Amino acid sequence: MILLKALLLYLLAFGQGIAGEAVLTEITARLARTPIAQGDFHQQKHLKVLHKPLISTGTFTYHQNKGVIWKTLTPVASLLLVNESKLLTGQGEQAVPAAFGKVFKAMLGGDISALTEGFNIIGTDQKSSWQLELIPKDEMLKKIISTMVLSGDTELRNLEIREAGGNITRITFTNITHPAQLSGEQEADFERLSP
Amino acid sequence: MNVYHPKLTAGLWLVGMLVICILGSQALTKDWLETSFLALLPSSEQQPEIAKATRQHNELNNRKMIWLAGAATSQEAIGHAQKLKQQLEQSRLFNKVVLEFPQQQYIEQYRQLFLYRYQLLDAQTQEMLVKNPEALIRQNLEILNSPIGQMQAADLERDPSLIFSRYFSAQNPVKLNLEQGIVVLSDQHRFWALLLTDLQDKRLQLDKLETLSSLVNSATGQIKADGGELLVSGMALFTAHGAESAKQEISTVGIGSSLGIIVLLWATFRSVRPLLLSSLAIGSGLLAALVICVLFFGKIHILTLVFGASLIGVADDYAQHFLCDSFGEKDWNPRKGLKFILPGLSLGLMSNLLSYAGLGFSPFPGLQEVALFSAMGLLFAWLTVVMLFPLLLTGFAFDHQPGILKLTTYWEQHWPLWVSKNRRWLGLMLAVFIAGGLWMLKPQDDVRLLQSPPAELLRTADKIRSLFPMSPDNQFFLVSGKDQADWHQNEQRLLERLGALKQQKALSAYEGLSNYWPDASQQQQNYQLLKHKLYGSGLLERYMNDLGFDPAAVKAEHKQFAEAERNTLALPEWLAAADESKRQLWLGCDEGRCQSTVTLTGISDISALSMLQNLPGVAWVDQVESVSSLFARYRIRASGLLLVAFCLATLGLGVKFGWRNSATIMSVPVVALAVSLAMLGWFDQLFSLFNLFALLLVLGIGVDYGLFFFMAGDRRVSTSLGVTLSAVTTLLAFGLLAISSTEIVHAFGFTVTAGIVTALLCAPLIGLKEYKK
Numbered sequence: 008m009i010l011l012k013a014l015l016l017y018l019l020a021f022g023q024g025i026a027g028e029a030v031l032t033e034i035t036a037r038l039a040r041t042p043i044a045q046g047d048f049h050q051q052k053h054l055k056v057l058h059k060p061l062i063s064t065g066t067f068t069y070h071q072n073k074g075v076i077w078k079t080l081t082p083v084a085s086l087l088l089v090n091e092s093k094l095l096t097g098q099g100e101q102a103v104p105a106a107f108g109k110v111f112k113a114m115l116g117g118d119i120s121a122l123t124e125g126f127n128i129i130g131t132d133q134k135s136s137w138q139l140e141l142i143p144k145d146e147m148l149k150k151i152i153s154t155m156v157l158s159g160d161t162e163l164r165n166l167e168i169r170e171a172g173g174n175i176t177r178i179t180f181t182n183i184t185h186p187a188q189l190s191g192e193q194e195a196d197f198e199r200l201s202p
Numbered sequence: 203m204n205v206y207h208p209k210l211t212a213g214l215w216l217v218g219m220l221v222i223c224i225l226g227s228q229a230l231t232k233d234w235l236e237t238s239f240l241a242l243l244p245s246s247e248q249q250p251e252i253a254k255a256t257r258q259h260n261e262l263n264n265r266k267m268i269w270l271a272g273a274a275t276s277q278e279a280i281g282h283a284q285k286l287k288q289q290l291e292q293s294r295l296f297n298k299v300v301l302e303f304p305q306q307q308y309i310e311q312y313r314q315l316f317l318y319r320y321q322l323l324d325a326q327t328q329e330m331l332v333k334n335p336e337a338l339i340r341q342n343l344e345i346l347n348s349p350i351g352q353m354q355a356a357d358l359e360r361d362p363s364l365i366f367s368r369y370f371s372a373q374n375p376v377k378l379n380l381e382q383g384i385v386v387l388s389d390q391h392r393f394w395a396l397l398l399t400d401l402q403d404k405r406l407q408l409d410k411l412e413t414l415s416s417l418v419n420s421a422t423g424q425i426k427a428d429g430g431e432l433l434v435s436g437m438a439l440f441t442a443h444g445a446e447s448a449k450q451e452i453s454t455v456g457i458g459s460s461l462g463i464i465v466l467l468w469a470t471f472r473s474v475r476p477l478l479l480s481s482l483a484i485g486s487g488l489l490a491a492l493v494i495c496v497l498f499f500g501k502i503h504i505l506t507l508v509f510g511a512s513l514i515g516v517a518d519d520y521a522q523h524f525l526c527d528s529f530g531e532k533d534w535n536p537r538k539g540l541k542f543i544l545p546g547l548s549l550g551l552m553s554n555l556l557s558y559a560g561l562g563f564s565p566f567p568g569l570q571e572v573a574l575f576s577a578m579g580l581l582f583a584w585l586t587v588v589m590l591f592p593l594l595l596t597g598f599a600f601d602h603q604p605g606i607l608k609l610t611t612y613w614e615q616h617w618p619l620w621v622s623k624n625r626r627w628l629g630l631m632l633a634v635f636i637a638g639g640l641w642m643l644k645p646q647d648d649v650r651l652l653q654s655p656p657a658e659l660l661r662t663a664d665k666i667r668s669l670f671p672m673s674p675d676n677q678f679f680l681v682s683g684k685d686q687a688d689w690h691q692n693e694q695r696l697l698e699r700l701g702a703l704k705q706q707k708a709l710s711a712y713e714g715l716s717n718y719w720p721d722a723s724q725q726q727q728n729y730q731l732l733k734h735k736l737y738g739s740g741l742l743e744r745y746m747n748d749l750g751f752d753p754a755a756v757k758a759e760h761k762q763f764a765e766a767e768r769n770t771l772a773l774p775e776w777l778a779a780a781d782e783s784k785r786q787l788w789l790g791c792d793e794g795r796c797q798s799t800v801t802l803t804g805i806s807d808i809s810a811l812s813m814l815q816n817l818p819g820v821a822w823v824d825q826v827e828s829v830s831s832l833f834a835r836y837r838i839r840a841s842g843l844l845l846v847a848f849c850l851a852t853l854g855l856g857v858k859f860g861w862r863n864s865a866t867i868m869s870v871p872v873v874a875l876a877v878s879l880a881m882l883g884w885f886d887q888l889f890s891l892f893n894l895f896a897l898l899l900v901l902g903i904g905v906d907y908g909l910f911f912f913m914a915g916d917r918r919v920s921t922s923l924g925v926t927l928s929a930v931t932t933l934l935a936f937g938l939l940a941i942s943s944t945e946i947v948h949a950f951g952f953t954v955t956a957g958i959v960t961a962l963l964c965a966p967l968i969g970l971k972e973y974k975k
Contacts, residue, residue, distance in 0.1 A: 050347070050349070052346070052347070054346075054358060055359070056358055056359040056751065056752075056755065057358075057749055057750035057751060058750045058751075058752065059750035060750075061346055061347055061749070063347040077348075077349060079344070079347055079348070082343060082347070083340055083343045083344045083347065085344040085347070085348065087348055087349065087350070091388070092379060092388040094350070096344075096348060096350075097341065097344050098341070098345070101350070102378055102379055102380065103379045111349070124277070145381070145382055146382070146383075147305075147380070147382060147383050151356075172356070176349075178349075
């Protein structure tokens, strides 16, 4: 068993060393890249101090140029709007946490090349699915997030954020579609982000 | 009584100058040049505590400089900023260069204030607890479920209700994006990395400013070469620009008028002696003025030197008058010459000193300096002429008729005749001209009109303000109370009103201590509020249980809350933990008074804000406004002074020569003043306090010219030469001031030029009849 793990680790490391670029290119090629993506999310947050996870559901919208709408429907309805330089929540305008805007958008948009800027990436690519492990380069960000794991097929399906403090957030994306245009409501939400 | 002892007086003069040189060699080794424009503002007009607060506010703000390194990506911008930081640190100009967010300091602050978390509530949380504590719980769920929740809920274990997280983030109301611990701002085109510096030298000295200017230039060039852009702003840059242009103007005016005088004197006398003598008179006058000013004031302002440089033209009058007198008589010698010109010279000096004494009564330190500088310069130039010239002019004679003498002779004889022939329509035209000009004359006292910073600096400052709207405006509130509780109450009342005004967009932000530090009674109220609405009501317990906290954790939290009831965070303790910009808001308690400042950012409705000064313990401090209104009040007072100086001169001349003659002599300065004012009106020039001081000068010089001609008797030809020479030299000096880019200096030059030309035109009309009879 231990041997198997070691072998896997070795392969992973090897794969990254030799074929890192290639894996990324392959995964990128597989991902459906369109200007707009939308769907539902299911988020589970496992906080160390709480003996049950915080579960929330809702919808998300990604727009290549405009950013992301993160609309939580349960347990409390709330709206989060973010682009590279601006973050709006129910509490008003907030500072965009280190690289959050960029990373969040790049992940949802499947823009992996943008992720390589801020993260060291270890990728594995199998026939029907792929997985990427992202480790922040930024020292400040590292203090908060130790690893992010992305996995999927032609879409990003799962996202796992492992915090340095031990908290884990797992997000599953379903019903992903790629409409040609934003709805009126989505347009109006993005409008609030523009300066 | 025979007072003519050329050797003795020359000896005395030499001893006097030696003393001045010795004093000067000591005084001028120290740091004697003042360049800070703040030093020009009077402090006596303000209440001492406002003056103190203003000084403190200025000292803090004037040292601050904001640097933004811009590039197409944030990485590049950070790269530029890191290189820039090194460069700035190496310059040793700054005692603080902040690029990375001081993380450690914030952790420390968090740790210290955390102990008092049940006593510290931000305004929003307070309101929510009072109105609807359920909303707080709802908001907590929202935060915890948010994808960025880990930032705000990082300390959920120790701060389950997130009240302290709220208080702590409310301490920094403007949200800034951090990358690699560096603040990165952005607009449509670029990302900007922010660098904040404090200059080491709060007094903004000239040599440091020069180094700063060249540092800014080289850094700008370097970042540009690397494909980026650098924006820099700070009061120091404006001062540096002002000092630079003032310095340049001194040398332009100084060199220009010296050259003019040299050419003029050479053309007239064709001898080196008058030239050397004039230079000696001017030089000793300037040296004495400088040394005495530095000894008296400790420091001399660079603007004083600008005005002082123009003194060269006036100090020359006495020398010219003496020298030109030698044309008046065939067997002229210094003894005869001095005897003839001494009364005129002395009366001229007296009238000039009288005018300058007027300047001395101004509360503006800069003008007092100009008064003393000018008075001393003239006095010593006069002393040099009277005491030293007799000896050095021994054997001085002319055997040529200079071209200029022919010109002034012709001028002196034909101009008055022409005027008297055409006096009807000339008088009418003059009256219309004066009336029209005066009608169009409008005083402008706004101090901002007097400053003329280059457009580029202003543009950069505006751009930085739009990217980083955090540097406080010039105006602020001073809040006081008889003790801490009283002060706290007063400030809270003000902040409440400011909050409402902020909603109405009268300003974009304000900072007051009491927003962050509740006083002892408020802390108790906060605690009680939490007790009634959250901890005692079972709401917190329900919330914690629902979230999935351990029952032991719920119990522990309630226990900690109960134990913290007696805690009080004292102001000094809060201040010690606070960051610098907040600490500086507190001015301290002394003699039964506690004071703080409330700073304002992005003011758009100044009158709505200034109305708040009616609140108890609140004073509105608007330096621009108060200096402008001071300018207005002193412009009016200076007008009175001008009148007094005029009456004194009339009175003095009346006693000596009789009222009729006095009126004749005084008609020269009167017309000169009127034309000067009318010119300001016609040419839509700035009319402020500074023009009035120029008018005082016109009065003095006008009296001089009128007097010289009145007393000329049969020496009208040499007098005409002397007056023309001195008028031309004065024009060279003041005329050059009119080209200055500094508004004050320009206004001064323009006014004096108009006045002197008029005085020169009017003076030959005086004393004509007496001579003809």
